[in-house]
Structure formats: C-alpha cells, structure tokens
Amino acid sequence: MSSQAEIFVRILIAIAGFWGAIVAPAWIPAACIVLLALRFPAWEALLIGFVVDLLWLPGGGFHFPLFTIFAIVVVWLMEPIRNQFLIS
Amino acid sequence: MKMEFSYRSPRGTHSRKKSRLVATTILVVVLFLIDVISGGKLRASVRVFGSMISTWSGQAGATFTGSGFFTSRAALESQNRTLSEQVAQLQGRAAALSAVQEENDQLRAIVHLAAKSPGVTAPVVSSLEASPYGTFLIGAGSQDGIAVGNLVLSEDGFVIGRVNDTSARQSLVSELFAPNATVSATVNAVPISLSGQGGGNARANVLRSAAIAIGDIAIAPGLGERPVGIVGQVASSSASASQDVYVRTPLNLSSLQFVYVVPG
Numbered sequence: 001m002s003s004q005a006e007i008f009v010r011i012l013i014a015i016a017g018f019w020g021a022i023v024a025p026a027w028i029p030a031a032c033i034v035l036l037a038l039r040f041p042a043w044e045a046l047l048i049g050f051v052v053d054l055l056w057l058p059g060g061g062f063h064f065p066l067f068t069i070f071a072i073v074v075v076w077l078m079e080p081i082r083n084q085f086l087i088s
Numbered sequence: 089m090k091m092e093f094s095y096r097s098p099r100g101t102h103s104r105k106k107s108r109l110v111a112t113t114i115l116v117v118v119l120f121l122i123d124v125i126s127g128g129k130l131r132a133s134v135r136v137f138g139s140m141i142s143t144w145s146g147q148a149g150a151t152f153t154g155s156g157f158f159t160s161r162a163a164l165e166s167q168n169r170t171l172s173e174q175v176a177q178l179q180g181r182a183a184a185l186s187a188v189q190e191e192n193d194q195l196r197a198i199v200h201l202a203a204k205s206p207g208v209t210a211p212v213v214s215s216l217e218a219s220p221y222g223t224f225l226i227g228a229g230s231q232d233g234i235a236v237g238n239l240v241l242s243e244d245g246f247v248i249g250r251v252n253d254t255s256a257r258q259s260l261v262s263e264l265f266a267p268n269a270t271v272s273a274t275v276n277a278v279p280i281s282l283s284g285q286g287g288g289n290a291r292a293n294v295l296r297s298a299a300i301a302i303g304d305i306a307i308a309p310g311l312g313e314r315p316v317g318i319v320g321q322v323a324s325s326s327a328s329a330s331q332d333v334y335v336r337t338p339l340n341l342s343s344l345q346f347v348y349v350v351p352g
Contacts, residue, residue, distance in 0.1 A: 022138045023145045026220035041105040043112035050116045054123065054134040056219035058262050059253030060236060065120060067220065072113060079109070 010040050017048040021055060026067075033071050037078040046071045132255035139213040139225050139258060173343055180338035183318045184244040186305055207241070207350035208232050213258065216341045222266025222286055224249075226347055229257045237352040239311060242339050247314045248288065250352065261347075264316055265290040265337065273306040273316055273335075280333060282306065282316070288337035290317060296324055296331050306335045311352070 017032030029048050036042035049071025057063050123130040210228035228234050240249040240261050253260040264271055269284035278298045282290035294300065304319045317335040324331030 019141075019145070021218070022141045023215045023218055025217045041109050043109050046109075046112045046116050050119065051134065051138075052220065053120075054131050055138045055214075056221050056223050056260075057131070058221055058223055059128055059131070059260060062124075063221070068116060068120060072116070075109065076113075079106070 006039075010036065010042070010044075014042075014044040014048070017045070018051060021048055021052045026052070029067070030070065033074055037071075037075045038082070041079065041082070042075060045075050128253060128255075131253070132258070135225055135255065135258055135260070139227070142214045142218075142225075169343075173340055176338065176340050176343075179318070180242075180244045180246075183303070183305060183315070183338045184246075186303075188245075207348050208234060209346055209348055210234070210259070211346055212344050216263075216344065222263040222269065222284065223252065223260050224263070226259050226261055226349070227257065228349065229259050230254045231256045234259045234349055235351070238349050239314070239352045241314070241348040241350060242337065242344065243346065243348070244339065245315065246337055246339070247308060247311050247316045248337055248341065248344075248347065251349065259349075263288070263341075265335075271308055271316060272310055273308045275300050275304045275306050275319060275333070275335075280306070282335055288317070288339075288341045289320075290335045292333045292335065293330050294333055296329055298331070300331075300333055 013032050013035050017029045017036070020028030020032060029052050033045040033048055036045040036048075046068070049067040049069075050065075052067035053065040057065055119130060208228055210226040210232070212224060213227040214225035216224045226234075226240070234251055234254050236251055236254055238251040239247050240251060242248050247264055249261040249263045251259050252262040262269070263284070263286070265282070265284035265286065265288055267284055267286045271282045271284070271290065273280055273282050273292075276299055278294060278300060280292040280294050280298075280300075282292045284290050300319060300322055302319055302322060305315050306317045306319065307313055308316045316337075318338050319333055320336045321334040322331055323334070
C-alpha cells in the first residue's frame with residue numbers, strides 16, 4: 001500500500017472510531033482501536049479509548065476507565081509485534 | 089544526469105513515532121487525572137459535544153434513509169420496526185395497567201404513597217447502544233433541578249435508570265439493568281435479586297416453588313415501590329431446585345425519546 005493510501009485508511013478508521021464512540025455500539029470503537037494499533041503506531045487509538053470513557057464512564061465513585069486501559073494495552077502490546085512483523 | 093540521494097534513518101523515524109505514542113499516553117493519563125480531580129469538568133464538555141454529534145448524526149441518518157436511496161429495504165425495516173414497537177407499546181400498556189391496579193391496592197392501604205413526586209420531562213440526547221457501561225445522556229441537568237440519585241422513569245412509569253452524574257444542562261443516567269448492576273425487587277410478593285444484563289434485561293434465580301409467571305410485574309421496594317420490569321420468561325428444569333426468571337423493561341429502550349425524572 002502506498003504511503004498516501006495508508007494515511008487515508010488511517011484517517012478513515014480514526015474517524016469511524018471517534019464517530020463510533022459517540023453513536024455506535026461499543027464494539028465499533030474497540031475494533032477501530034485494534035485495527036489502528038495493528039498497522040500503525042496509532043496515538044489516535046488512545047484518544048478514541050479516552051473519548052469513550054469521557055462520554056460514558058459513570059460518575060460517583062471511582063470506575064475503571066476500561067476503554068482507555070484497553071487502548072493503552074492494545075497500542076503498546078502491538079508496538080513490538082508491529083515492529084517485528086508488520087512494518088516491512 | 090545528476091542524482092541526489094538523501095538518507096533518512098529508519099530508527100530516527102521510528103523513535104519519533106514512538107515518542108509521539110509516549111506523549112499521547114502521558115497526555116491521556118494526565119487528562120484523566122485532571123478530569124477526576126476537577127470533578128468531571130472535562131467529561132461534561134465532551135458530553136455536550138457528543139450529544140450534539142449524536143443529534144446531528146441521527147438527523148443526517150433520517151435524511152439519508154428518507155431520501156429514497158434505500159426505499160424498499162428502508163420501508164420494510166421501518167414497517168418491521170413500527171410493528172415491533174407497537175407490540176412493545178401494547179405490552180407496556182397492559183403491564184402499566186396491571187401496575188396501576190397494584191398501585192391502587194397499595195395506595196388504599198398506604199395513603200402517604202398517594203403523594204406523587206413532581207418531576208422533570210427530559211429528552212434522551214444520546215444513543216442507548218453506544219455506551220459500554222450501560223449509561224445514556226438526557227438533555228436536562230442541575231439547572232433544571234436534576235440531582236444525582238434521581239430516578240428516571242419511562243412514559244409508562246417503569247424505572248429505567250438512575251441519574252449518575254449531572255452538569256448544567258445534561259445528565260448521565262445509569263440504566264437500572266446495566267451489566268453487573270443488581271436491583272432488589274419483588275414479584276408477587278416473592279423477593280428477588282435482579283442482575284442486570286444490559287439493554288433493559290435482567291435475570292434472577294429463585295426457588296422453584298416461587299409462584300412467578302410470565303407477565304408478572306417486578307416492583308422495587310427500594311425505588312418507591314415503582315415497577316421496574318415485567319417477567320418475560322421463566323426457565324426451570326425438573327432436576328434443578330431453582331428457576332431462572334428473566335425480567336425486561338416493557339419498552340424498546342433504543343426507541344426512547346423522552347424520560348421523566350423524579351427525586352429518588
């Protein structure tokens with residue numbers, strides 16, 4: 001895939017992730033986070049997870065920001081794998 | 089022909105990308121801490137923006153489907169949805185009638201319950217499917233008299249949630265039957281503990297001898313003796329000493345447009 005096409009795909013998935021965080025079922029932003037982290041060193045995946053938690057995390061007492069944690073884990077877990085196998 | 093070559097270190101590019109990742113991770117953690125320390129101010133602003141996008145998205149979707157591009161499929165889906173909603177509404181009305189009858193009996197016995205709490209009608213301004221935590225946003229906040237702990241009722245009077253967080257013009261509501269939530273209720277005077285399953289569904293495990301049938305109403309004594317759902321299914325096997333009771337809110341939560349908020 002050419003560099004421009006890669007950037008286009010990355011932006012498209014990121015938009016789908018942010019849109020999904022607001023209006024779509026939770027598996028859509030989760031899938032976008034995984035897709036982004038699989039192919040790119042995607043800082044935007046962290047923001048998608050954070051936005052989900054900002055929007056929907058209940059108040060009153062401490063609740064684990066599961067989506068933020070999920071995004072951090074996925075992005076950093078994919079980092080060595082991507083370096084090793086996915087980026088030519 | 090003169091050719092020019094430039095060398096870009098792959099390691100340098102990689103470390104730049106990695107430092108961007110580190111910076112964003114730190115930023116996210118810091119912003120989260122700021123939000124917690126400030127009592128959710130960041131959350132409130134993001135929710136205002138989110139509800140605006142949700143509203144625009146809904147309007148754009150309606151315009152797109154109404155444009156005639158997907159006429160036949162959209163028409164069938166719309167008809168299907170309308171019929172399903174009609175069935176749900178009729179069941180809701182029947183259940184509401186029974187609830188009112190039960191309520192009348194109780195009101196005769198306990199006069200002070202007749203004093204109904206005044207409330208606020210609020211629009212639902214977010215999708216009810218989007219939240220992984222079983223929450224949704226309503227368009228009324230502390231300026232409208234909404235407070236944390238207020239009960240959120242459907243038009244039929246069933247409790248569907250509790251106000252969890254408020255800002256000036258918006259509030260976050262936790263669904264009563266959110267995943268992992270538990271609600272103490274009674275069905276035909278049998279006390280049960282309902283475990284939320286999400287989407288307005290809950291499950292309880294009771295003794296087989298308990299007289300519970302499909303269509304019975306679950307009432308929560310801790311929520312002002314208000315109805316919380318109707319029994320949709322009772323599953324038991326002869327080998328088991330207990331039975332599973334499935335309770336659901338008698339309306340399609342995703343079609344909910346307005347709710348009624350009363351003090352808890």
